[in-house]
Amino acid sequence: MRGPTTVEPVPGRTDELIINMGPQHPATHGVLKVVIGVEGERITRAVPHIGFLHRNHEKIEEARTYPQIITYTDRMDYVSGLQNELPFILAVEDLLGVEVPQRAKLIRTIFFELFRIASHLVWLGTGMLDLGAITPFLYTFRDREMILEITEKTAGARMLPNYFTFGGVRRDVHPDFFKDVAHFLDFFETRLPDYYALVLDSPVFQARAVGVGVLSRERAIARGASGPVLRASGVAYDVRKAEPYDAYPDLEFQVPTRTEGDVFARFWVRFKEMEESVKIIRQALEKVPKTGPYKGKVPPRVKPKPGARYRAVEISRGHLGTYVVSDGSERPLRVKHRSPSFANLQLIPDLFVGARFADAIAILSSLDPVFGEVDR
Amino acid sequence: MSLFAEVWEAVKAVGAGLGAVNKRISEPAVTEFYPYKKPEIPPVSVQFLALIQNEDGTDRCVACLQCERVCPSQVITIERKRNPEGKGFVLERFDLDFANCMHCANCVEACPVSAIVTVGAFEHAVYDINLLKADKAMLDHIGHEARVWYSPKFGVELRTPEGKIQKAPPEMQPGGLAELLKAEGGEAS
């Protein structure tokens, strides 16, 4: 059945061309289809179609026990897999009343920020690929590989580790972990200037990005945007500051914000976020005890008391929240995920209309959607 | 800005980019020549699962059904019968469908006797998906082939060339740092 959102040709109008972009378009970061009407090079209409990757997460999760669900939450935003586990775990921890040892909180925070860097590196590589630059892709994936190797050594998988658990983390870290992370940070700090030279400081890139896809502050708030997209439009909202979780209250960091709201600002914010992440991890590495408990006391059968809880975290793409309703049994009554890419994707009609067709790709890569999380 | 200045800016930018690339040209290659040189996968990495047998060839598994119960994809099927000699149960059937396994290691976490473990072997790919439906013989075989494996209860274990099962040194254990630091402190004092 054709929904009312389909772009139909206007009878008698011959100057408008209707183009299907995706779902197999390489620059749509997965499976987004946008039906675009163009007049010459200007986009007149744009309607995103989503749902190609729908896997029914929320319904499946109603039929699983609490520890089993953690496995599924990983698979929403698979680029920053480990971060997705946290809101669900925080919500259930609140319902259970579990104490998390400080060391476990710091380990979680280190991993959380490592995955932010990894995710932003993927975004930078693929985003530049969309804009026609191939070299950054090769470099960023090489750097990300180091993070994935650190993760695999400790957490047991590269992208979907299922490592966080109620009360802390699943197992203690590998003996090399702290050394490896410190080594990666040193290495990464020598790499960042190259990324600036190749991307942000390059006038060729600036010509494509400055003033393109401008998102006003009001529009960003009205559409429920979050993460770097929102911060590039001048709203300094970050869940890590607004509702601190884990070890964030003890760590000092800035929330990079810009007011232009164009593609360049969104790139800039993500660059600065990587720098902040490096700082956060360095502080956490100083604070974390080398040995000690990594998991609090959790009852063997996870049965939270009846009630509901909403917890949110700031993943690489923005505000990811999970609402858990418990009826006191082993399985939740309802789990609802609020995912950032889904809300950010609503900006497509706003940003695309009036832009040039080639800029649509730049705008899309600056939104950085991941479809595992949009469609769930 | 005049067109000439713009072009000059662009040329300078390309030059800066080439400079960044040039710095890396002399770096050692990071490419892995995979089929010829296999990467070492840490034993905690969830790839293949295996059933471990004791040194005398008896099953470690006590057929407690814990792993079957916690598996989110419900890919483990166990049939058991009462042990004819003595207490408890023995396995009649232990099937694990790797094609639908999510590699979450919940089963490994749940096992009370470290019978089901993660091993470093990772080469799953087959042409026929039915070959991924493992039965007990296959899981035992993977366990026999494994030189090193991990389970939360016993940590990382090694099989020596003589077939003995040993605990791995603390450098390989998750949380081995405590022991290493203690040893260091001991030497220093």
Ligand code: SF4
């Ligand atoms: S790893 Fe997870 S999905 Fe696979 S058999 Fe074990 S519990 Fe089931």
Ligand code: SF4
């Ligand atoms: S949990 Fe361990 S002992 Fe129990 S049935 Fe599974 S493999 Fe056997």
